[in-house]
Amino acid sequence: MIRYHKRFIARVPVPYTPAKMVIDPLTENVYVTSIYADVLTAIQGTEVLTTYKTGWLPFGIGVNPANGWVYVSNTNDHSVTILGFEEDVLE
Known part of the structure; x- marks a missing residue:
């Protein structure tokens, strides 16, 4: 039988008041909204x-697993920030 033990890996600093996060299953990147810094x-x-600038008071967050686009709902300016990413092709 194999036993796994949790251990501390790292503490990653993010801007003021991190609120929500999501993991992109394609890249395994983690995206975190910071509601009072208005960033992702x-x-x-x-x-x-x-770090990406979002709208005012970003709160909800989701990722489209088919294309990796990240959607952030901005509570106080009634908008959604959409981030689409392209692959870098190395020759």
């Missing part, structure tokens, strides 16, 4: 990839 942070493994 992209994390890969234990590293912050980048």
